[in-house]
Amino acid sequence: MAMATMMMSRMMGMSPPPVPPPPPPPSSSSSPLATQALSAPSSRPPTNLPTRTIPGSYGWPLLGPISDRLDYFWFQGPDTFFRILLLIFHVFMESHDTTSFDLGQLKNFAMDILKRGSKVWVTELLGNLDKFLDTIESEISTNGSSSYIPHLQSMLFNFLAKSILGADPTIDPDIANSAPFTLNLWLGLQLLPTISVRVIQPLEEIFLHSYTYPHALVSGGYQKLYHFIERHGQEVVQRGEIDFGLSAADAIHNLIFVLGFNAFGGFSIFLPTLFAAIASDKTGLQARLREEVRKMNGSSTRLSFDSLKEMELVNSVVYETLRLNPPVALQYARARKDFQLASHDSVFDIKEGELLCGYQPLAMRDGKVFDEPESFKPDRFVGKGKELLSNLFWSNGPQTGSPSESNKQCAGKDYVTLSASLIVAHMFQRYDSFSGDSSKITAVETTK
Numbered sequence: 001m002a003m004a005t006m007m008m009s010r011m012m013g014m015s016p017p018p019v020p021p022p023p024p025p026p027s028s029s030s031s032p033l034a035t036q037a038l039s040a041p042s043s044r045p046p047t048n049l050p051t052r053t054i055p056g057s058y059g060w061p062l063l064g065p066i067s068d069r070l071d072y073f074w075f076q077g078p079d080t081f082f083r084i085l086l087l088i089f090h091v092f093m094e095s096h097d098t099t100s101f102d103l104g105q106l107k108n109f110a111m112d113i114l115k116r117g118s119k120v121w122v123t124e125l126l127g128n129l130d131k132f133l134d135t136i137e138s139e140i141s142t143n144g145s146s147s148y149i150p151h152l153q154s155m156l157f158n159f160l161a162k163s164i165l166g167a168d169p170t171i172d173p174d175i176a177n178s179a180p181f182t183l184n185l186w187l188g189l190q191l192l193p194t195i196s197v198r199v200i201q202p203l204e205e206i207f208l209h210s211y212t213y214p215h216a217l218v219s220g221g222y223q224k225l226y227h228f229i230e231r232h233g234q235e236v237v238q239r240g241e242i243d244f245g246l247s248a249a250d251a252i253h254n255l256i257f258v259l260g261f262n263a264f265g266g267f268s269i270f271l272p273t274l275f276a277a278i279a280s281d282k283t284g285l286q287a288r289l290r291e292e293v294r295k296m297n298g299s300s301t302r303l304s305f306d307s308l309k310e311m312e313l314v315n316s317v318v319y320e321t322l323r324l325n326p327p328v329a330l331q332y333a334r335a336r337k338d339f340q341l342a343s344h345d346s347v348f349d350i351k352e353g354e355l356l357c358g359y360q361p362l363a364m365r366d367g368k369v370f371d372e373p374e375s376f377k378p379d380r381f382v383g384k385g386k387e388l389l390s391n392l393f394w395s396n397g398p399q400t401g402s403p404s405e406s407n408k409q410c411a412g413k414d415y416v417t418l419s420a421s422l423i424v425a426h427m428f429q430r431y432d433s434f435s436g437d438s439s440k441i442t443a444v445e446t447t448k
């Protein structure tokens with residue numbers, strides 16, 4: 001059985017960290033999931049918990065990783081694989097792993113451009129959302145339903161380009177048309193080694209999961225995007241150069257990463273799950289959301305981030321979707337020094353150099369923290385339920401935490417939840433209800 005701390009290095013074919021002491025047998029399978037947030041390495045875990053070494057070993061060279069990959073991708077699947085490991089941590093990597101000046105500067109740059117973009121964020125989001133919904137309505141009236149993912153991604157690119165890059169894609173129709181495809185291809189090539197296509201297993205491990213794919217496959221589209229930012233995003237690029245000491249090229253590559261990987265990629269996974277959670281509900285959730293939105297903000301008053309504060313149910317539905325389906329399942333980081341990691345029932349010695357892997361979907365379904373953890377409970381985070389936000393970790397840190405250069409928490413954490421709440425609120429201003437799933441909207445109803 002593999003060690004959680006080493007799993008990623010083995011699966012990704014990296015060289016292993018220093019060899020640990022001989023492993024004791026795995027703990028009992030009834031051991032509860034670990035959920036205690038990890039505080040700074042210097043802080044002491046509870047002293048009454050037994051200290052353990054993480055169970056497992058690398059197994060045989062070459063064969064060990066292959067057997068793990070087959071278990072992870074095929075025989076067991078990620079959930080069972082991690083359940084068997086029984087090593088699910090809520091890891092808030094306080095300061096080890098991000099001490100590098102350059103990484104801190106890049107994160108500050110990301111947070112700075114978000115702050116800069118916040119002036120137009122809501123206007124751009126709502127304007128592009130309305131265009132998206134117009135398209136959906138027109139497709140429903142022509143075809144009876146709308147397969148909305150391509151429209152959603154065009155909307156996301158247009159809105160994010162204006163908000164993050166300060167560049168308007170409508171002045172370059174070629175970019176507006178090609179960028180979502182380019183970003184999907186670019187994301188796909190980076191993520192393919194970690195995704196199971198489940199078609200040609202076990203050959204998938206040899207043919208799909210063992211390579212770094214050549215940049216040449218996407219370089220044409222990537223260069224177009226690069227030149228678009230160079231030409232139309234000068235103000236943001238210059239901020240990177242002047243305020244953060246980056247070269248123009250580094251600023252542009254990082255802007256592509258933040259826009260393409262973090263924001264476009266993250267929202268492309270998250271929003272369809274959110275639409276599906278609301279559209280598939282049979283308990284009257286849509287009526288309650290509609291009532292809350294219109295009570296707080298009327299059916300036509302323009303929304304702002306401020307107007308969302310009182311919309312407890314809207315916000316709770318967004319949080320609950322992120323809890324049950326964290327868009328980024330795996331997080332990992334290498335320990336920069338020895339420290340101890342606490343779970344519900346044990347403390348584990350972590351050695352410098354070990355690679356730690358956290359699997360969000362299991363940590364977010366911990367029955368010791370969340371009542372009926374496998375169920376979607378729209379009101380979970382309403383009222384007193386807000387106390388649970390310190391256990392919501394989709395952003396690689398608690399929902400009550402703040403991203404900074406000294407942690408690994410998502411720089412866009414608050415923009416993500418506020419934008420999602422804004423989308424839900426706007427949809428219930430515009431519609432009484434809608435039907436569909438994670439790829440199609442089949443009907444929208446309005447009494448206006």
Ligand code: HEM
Binds near residue numbers: 265328411
């Ligand atoms: C639904 C959308 C998003 C999701 C699900 C998401 C999720 C995450 C997660 C899980 C991480 C931690 C990754 C890791 O270290 O393993 C992360 C990091 C990051 N995210 Fe997001 N994110 C989203 C949107 C955004 C947006 C809009 C921005 C815009 C600036 C952003 C910027 C970043 C940055 C810069 C980091 C790196 C933080 C660091 O390494 O310290 N993200 N995100």
